[in-house]
Amino acid sequence: MERSGLLTGKTGVIFGALNESSIAWAIAQSAYREGAQFALSNAPVAKRLGTLEGLAKQVNSPVIWADATKDQDLLALFHELKEHYGQIDFIVHAIGMGVNVRKRRPYENLNYDWYAKTLDISAISLHRIIKHAMHTEALRSGASILTLSYIGAQRSFSHYSEMGDAKALLESIVRTWGSRLGDQNIRINAISQSPTRTTAGQGISGFDAMFEFGDRMSPLGNADAASCGDYAVTLLSDLTRMVTMQTLYNDGGFSGMGIAHAMVEPMMQILDVKKQ
Ligand code: NAI
Numbered sequence: 448m449e450r451s452g453l454l455t456g457k458t459g460v461i462f463g464a465l466n467e468s469s470i471a472w473a474i475a476q477s478a479y480r481e482g483a484q485f486a487l488s489n490a491p492v493a494k495r496l497g498t499l500e501g502l503a504k505q506v507n508s509p510v511i512w513a514d515a516t517k518d519q520d521l522l523a524l525f526h527e528l529k530e531h532y533g534q535i536d537f538i539v540h541a542i543g544m545g546v547n548v549r550k551r552r553p554y555e556n557l558n559y560d561w562y563a564k565t566l567d568i569s570a571i572s573l574h575r576i577i578k579h580a581m582h583t584e585a586l587r588s589g590a591s592i593l594t595l596s597y598i599g600a601q602r603s604f605s606h607y608s609e610m611g612d613a614k615a616l617l618e619s620i621v622r623t624w625g626s627r628l629g630d631q632n633i634r635i636n637a638i639s640q641s642p643t644r645t646t647a648g649q650g651i652s653g654f655d656a657m658f659e660f661g662d663r664m665s666p667l668g669n670a671d672a673a674s675c676g677d678y679a680v681t682l683l684s685d686l687t688r689m690v691t692m693q694t695l696y697n698d699g700g701f702s703g704m705g706i707a708h709a710m711v712e713p714m715m716q717i718l719d720v721k722k723q
Pocket residue numbers: 463464465466468469470471489490493513514515516540541542543544568595596597639640641642643644645646647648649
């Protein structure tokens with residue numbers, strides 16, 4: 448992709464890059480290519496599990512370790528960001544984890560402590576991040592906040608389980624905060640992304656089936672992380688300055704489909720339906 452410089456002069460923070468397959472990693476690479484300067488953040492446990500320091504070198508970023516479910520970590524993060532950049536222009540929230548999903552606990556029999564943790568990490572963390580950003584006056588007028596969702600927020604996908612609830616809450620937080628941020632000229636949107644082979648994505652049982660189904664159903668095929676990075680650039684740029692409170696699909700057209708031709712033949716074979 449050729450550089451357009453859409454984010455030249457903009458500063459921000461990107462949460463959630465764990466390793467090269469992370470969607471936040473791709474967003475960081477696209478934002479860097481377009482001229483943005485930003486800090487990277489992840490939970491302290493990611494030091495051991497991921498390779499964030501490698502990305503930080505590539506994109507010339509400081510790393511600020513913070514657990515996005517902990518108020519004191521986020522407060523410290525925004526103070527540090529302010530020292531580094533003054534006020535910032537964007538926040539990218541690409542954080543998620545389904546604890547019951549990961550531990551293969553079915554939706555009909557959720558462990559409610561894990562469920563609360565799932566909602567805290569995957570949705571309430573967005574609320575918390577914005578709250579601390581506003582209290583520390585970290586965001587400049589014209590700033591853009593972006594989070595990552597999945598169509599399982601709006602429709603039922605059998606294996607997505609508790610994460611469907613978490614994403615529904617996340618998209619609601621986008622609207623509810625969005626209505627309060629407008630008078631400070633700050634906007635917030637969610638990108639609803641295709642199934643993508645990442646650590647969080649592949650933690651979902653049946654992920655391969657969801658991936659394959661998405662790919663066959665979408666006229667353009669599944670959108671990959673790199674395309675999500677490029678779409679994110681537009682939402683962080685001034686070109687989309689009047690767009691807020693939206694869930695926007697980077698999904699190759701999946702959300703507009705009913706039945707795709709590519710699914711008809713295999714379905715007829717599996718169901719042993721005779722051609723008329
Ligand atoms: P990933 O596993 O690379 O990223 C998830 C990130 O959340 C990791 O970096 C992890 O360390 C971080 N995280 C977990 N707990 C945290 C905490 N307490 N504090 C701070 N960070 C924490 O996976 P991916 O797929 O890149 O996930 C990014 C976002 O994209 C998530 O919200 C996910 O639900 C969403 N998404 C993913 C899709 C997929 O198929 N992979 C599809 C649609 C949305």
